[in-house]
Amino acid sequence: MSRAVFACAGVEVEFELGGWSGLLPALVAGQIDVMWDTLYYTAERAEQVDYIVYMQAGTGGMTQKGNPKNIGGLDDACGTVFSVGLGTVEEAAMRSQSQACTDGGMEPVEIMTYPDVAAGFRQVENQRADIMMSDLSLLTKYSIDNPDTTEMAFKILTGFKIGVAVVNDADDLLRAIEDGLRVMEANGTKRELFIKYQMDPDLALATEVLRD
Template identity: 45%
Template structure:
């Protein structure tokens, strides 16, 4: 069984080790990977996730002790290829990277953006671009296909997010062109934003592209994704520097998982656009 532990403040609660479960069928060359990294075989990786970030990590509705999601499944596939085990440590997203830095976990694999500042403290392996998605009612009644179609509409985004900034910039551009400004509101959490769209109090919700795509895929009777904006931000796990050989091993395994089609398969499964995939790249200082 997959072990789920908790990260509480600066301490860990519970001790358990489990073999990986539920990984997709792989075409990776496990023999070659384990021969290249024999010191990792059978060892346990402490994997930090929040379990609250669909489609990246979330708890299974039928079994609360089971983790699902694109990032979770990629981690499962990666460590299975390397012949490793995992402990999954659950905590608030904001505390996951500090837990890796403090030595309480080995890898944060939970929709983490690579930045040079973060890379001063942990290593990275990136494989996908971040994106912004536009969530609308099913059928896209306002026929919105790009930001240029949003002048005069009611748009919502998370309070203090880059999406809120983007809505305001778009509104300023509309006004400068002699078009109506956007009517902009904010929401405290994604379900609140979705309810605004459902109730017709918003025409469009700007949010994480993976989230928007997943909602449109799993709840197509009520929602659609109007458009997707690819950013320049690279995403991938943040990895401790105290676990010798772990970062290059993750990079090698992910390269195989990407090449054999497993990564694309999982992205499609969770509603994340495969066009966001980028060549696997490692960053270390």
């Protein structure tokens, strides 16, 4: 996506890889000009950098091929086994959902945790868990790559905005990226790239600059 946007905008770019924890501080310090990663927008971060938002985050539920328990969302979770990442927002959400089940006189959700996504994949494929919950794009790609054993059961669009962060007061660069994204939205390239890289097109948001 970033290469296509910079090419569309006619901006020459040099890419550098870095550890996640150091990227935003490097941007704030002016050591890099742009951070393009899965960076959630927050008002606190927007006090330090400028954002061009272009997509939202999503959570997915992946099950065995054929969806044997016919799980179509969290409302179907009572009495089933959900696999979630240890300490994640999905774990907290499912513990709340399990409480809602018992409060309503239904069976609780049995919650399994995994230390890494590979373990979560195995729990579903070995039928130890009915559903694995994780990042929507990650699970969508895995289910496409493993169609004989898995499929997506449901998706939840969280509404958390994801954007490109640009060093403050670099207005020309900010507008170049914004214009590139808007052109790609208008001509369909943005959607094509989402599909090409096995990301759910429903995650796309209209391009928007956020500075506070």
